[in-house]
Amino acid sequence: MAVITVNHLSKTYKTYRKQPGFMGSLKSLVAREYERVHAVDDISFQVEEGELVGFIGPNGAGKTTSLKCLSGLLYPSSGEVKVLGYTPFDRKSPFLKQISLVMGQKNQLWWDLPGMETLLLNKEIYEVSESRFKEVVHDLSKILEAEDFLHIPVRKLSLGQRMKMELMAALIHSPKVLFLDEPTIGLDVVMQKNLREFIKEYNRKYSATILLTSHYMGDVEELCKRIIMINHGKILFDGLLSDLVKKHAPYKIISVVLKNAPNPKKLEELGEIKSYHYPELVFRVQAETSGHSAAKILQTLEVEDVNIEDPQIEDIIRDIFSTQQA
Amino acid sequence: MRYVRIFFLTFQQVFEQRGRSFVWFLISLWGPLITLLFWRGATNGGKTLIGGWSLQELSSYYFFMIIASSLLISNIEDDVSRFDIQLGNLTKYLTRPINYLHIKFIEDIPYRILKGIFGVIVCLVFFILLKGKFFIFAQDIATIFLAIIICVGGFLLSYMFKMILGVIAFWLIEVRGIYEAVDVTMFVFAGSVMPLSLLPHIIATIGYVLPFSYMIYFPIIAVEGKLSVMALCGVISVQAVWLLIFFLLYQFLWIRGIKKFSGVGQ
Ligand SMILES: Nc1ncnc2c1ncn2[C@@H]1O[C@H](COP(=O)(O)OP(=O)(O)OP(=O)(O)O)[C@@H](O)[C@H]1O
Ligand SMILES: [Mg+2]
Numbered sequence: 001m002a003v004i005t006v007n008h009l010s011k012t013y014k015t016y017r018k019q020p021g022f023m024g025s026l027k028s029l030v031a032r033e034y035e036r037v038h039a040v041d042d043i044s045f046q047v048e049e050g051e052l053v054g055f056i057g058p059n060g061a062g063k064t065t066s067l068k069c070l071s072g073l074l075y076p077s078s079g080e081v082k083v084l085g086y087t088p089f090d091r092k093s094p095f096l097k098q099i100s101l102v103m104g105q106k107n108q109l110w111w112d113l114p115g116m117e118t119l120l121l122n123k124e125i126y127e128v129s130e131s132r133f134k135e136v137v138h139d140l141s142k143i144l145e146a147e148d149f150l151h152i153p154v155r156k157l158s159l160g161q162r163m164k165m166e167l168m169a170a171l172i173h174s175p176k177v178l179f180l181d182e183p184t185i186g187l188d189v190v191m192q193k194n195l196r197e198f199i200k201e202y203n204r205k206y207s208a209t210i211l212l213t214s215h216y217m218g219d220v221e222e223l224c225k226r227i228i229m230i231n232h233g234k235i236l237f238d239g240l241l242s243d244l245v246k247k248h249a250p251y252k253i254i255s256v257v258l259k260n261a262p263n264p265k266k267l268e269e270l271g272e273i274k275s276y277h278y279p280e281l282v283f284r285v286q287a288e289t290s291g292h293s294a295a296k297i298l299q300t301l302e303v304e305d306v307n308i309e310d311p312q313i314e315d316i317i318r319d320i321f322s323t324q325q326a
Numbered sequence: 327m328r329y330v331r332i333f334f335l336t337f338q339q340v341f342e343q344r345g346r347s348f349v350w351f352l353i354s355l356w357g358p359l360i361t362l363l364f365w366r367g368a369t370n371g372g373k374t375l376i377g378g379w380s381l382q383e384l385s386s387y388y389f390f391m392i393i394a395s396s397l398l399i400s401n402i403e404d405d406v407s408r409f410d411i412q413l414g415n416l417t418k419y420l421t422r423p424i425n426y427l428h429i430k431f432i433e434d435i436p437y438r439i440l441k442g443i444f445g446v447i448v449c450l451v452f453f454i455l456l457k458g459k460f461f462i463f464a465q466d467i468a469t470i471f472l473a474i475i476i477c478v479g480g481f482l483l484s485y486m487f488k489m490i491l492g493v494i495a496f497w498l499i500e501v502r503g504i505y506e507a508v509d510v511t512m513f514v515f516a517g518s519v520m521p522l523s524l525l526p527h528i529i530a531t532i533g534y535v536l537p538f539s540y541m542i543y544f545p546i547i548a549v550e551g552k553l554s555v556m557a558l559c560g561v562i563s564v565q566a567v568w569l570l571i572f573f574l575l576y577q578f579l580w581i582r583g584i585k586k587f588s589g590v591g592q
Contacts, residue, residue: 013588068589073420075585096423108418112342121335124328125424 003209004047009079011040011065039065041233050207054224058321062233063213067179071101097126100175104185107166114151115165119172126173140168143198160191180212184219196222217314231321248320249311252290254283259302270297333432340436351444358388377524385460387521389449390546397442398541400485402434406492407501417589464551472558473548479565480545483537486572496583517543537568
């Protein structure tokens with residue numbers, strides 16, 4: 001059974017434009033020019049229990065808007081959303097007790113008090129039993145290495161520590177469905193990695209369904225088998241990351257370090273040259289015949305080092321967004 | 327029980343900011359104290375009555391006003407309009423399984439208690455300085471009991487009214503102007519300038535119809551024991567009617583407003 005079902009969901013924001021300055025204010029009082037932003041435009045998809053799906057797209061694509069509709073914050077302009085069998089916007093208690101929305105830059109923590117106080121508040125709000133609470137706090141603080149700062153006022157914590165507390169507060173009721181909006185934003189490389197490990201572990205341990213947005217391809221590559229690409233509010237691709245690579249990048253990258261400069265004419269017969277800064281030379285060749293191409297390259301050129309790899313996900317995705325088709 | 331525990335957790339949060347609220351409170355004291363000096367002059371140092379009120383009764387009224395306006399009048403509208411709706415803090419309430427009207431109520435009570443305590447302290451100082459001469463209290467149990475109900479009713483009324491003002495921010499970006507206009511209206515009709523019965527007849531009559539006098543004026547004169555049991559019950563009935571109207575209006579606005587909320591950010 002699908003945990004999340006989205007059918008032809010659209011969300012349109014109505015905003016108004018104001019010319020700068022005093023005259024602009026006057027004008028906007030008299031004749032306000034409204035403008036409609038189609039932030040999410042007729043999207044449909046399903047997510048099964050336990051899936052970890054990456055939601056990717058450039059700035060303003062509609063990712064956050066989609067997550068807000070799924071978690072019941074926004075009233076959809078049209079279309080239907082079901083999460084765990086509930087209509088999110090009704091915000092029924094049993095629904096809210098099974099989900100969590102974490103936004104990298106918004107927080108629910110009490111600023112002047114230790115994070116523990118917010119955890120205790122959430123324990124009451126979500127009606128978590130005493131023993132369950134102890135267990136969860138123990139588990140989470142161990143995986144997140146947060147034992148040391150549970151009792152320090154939030155305003156004194158670093159960004160990364162705050163994010164950990166934020167996650168703990170969001171997970172105290174062990175949600176079955178988790179919406180993570182740029183959870184790794186502003187974190188250093190080590191923290192990013194920790195957090196990814198944690199998300200993976202949470203997904204595995206509780207077979208939680210997770211929808212995640214991120215601008216770091218590393219997050220998506222490491223965590224998500226399936227991705228949904230969105231731009232201008234429309235879905236461009238929905239499927240396995242590996243299929244995306246197969247479909248859009250049926251090529252491999254062969255980089256060689258040359259011993260001496262070859263005849264440029266000979267190079268062109270070997271394959272498409274992606275870049276050439278002597279002594280480094282990079283080819284882009286068909287994936288199926290990459291073995292053959294590599295052999296030919298090695299035969300033809302005097303080579304010190306050679307390396308065959310898949311193209312960078314980042315590059316593929318940039319290609320798709322810039323050509324706007326999937 | 328769950329709400330009680332949430333209340334105690336929230337209380338700590340408020341307590342962290344006690345210093346700041348005390349300064350604000352001291353500033354708000356000037357109004358009633360200066361008015362008192364004015365009445366001292368107007369009653370010729372207490373030798374004449376004004377509209378049937380002696381200087382002693384007037385003083386008592388303004389001292390109780392200090393407590394009533396800090397203990398009973400909610401300021402939740404700023405919180406709701408600016409932080410929750412305009413800056414998007416509402417997000418954190420909407421994604422948690424708790425009713426917004428309830429949690430805001432729980433968040434407001436600590437402020438009322440804290441400010442109410444400030445008010446009581448100030449009045450205690452005056453009580454001791456003036457040897458209790460300028461304070462009038464209800465004497466019999468029935469009156470005191472009903473007066474307490476009226477005070478609670480006054481708080482509930484002001485809370486619901488301010489919540490309604492707050493959710494207006496779903497539609498209007500600039501709410502300050504409205505709030506200031508409301509403040510002035512309240513100031514007159516709630517009896518903050520002077521007891522309603524001293525105002526021109528027509529204004530007093532309007533004041534008795536509008537809800538504001540049931541937030542400050544009636545709670546004060548009820549505590550002073552100026553109302554008969556019949557009159558006290560009448561006040562409670564009017565409070566109940568206004569409370570119902572406010573509650574329905576709030577629900578009406580909330581259900582529509584929340585559909586307009588877009589939760590700013592990212
Ligand atoms: N509260 C709002 N009012 C009006 N327009 C909005 C609002 N929130 C978002 N938008 C607009 O809707 C579109 C989608 O925004 P959204 O926040 O969903 O994008 P996003 O994919 O999360 O982008 P990012 O990667 O920058 O976070 C953008 O054009 C944005 O300007
Ligand atoms: Mg976003």
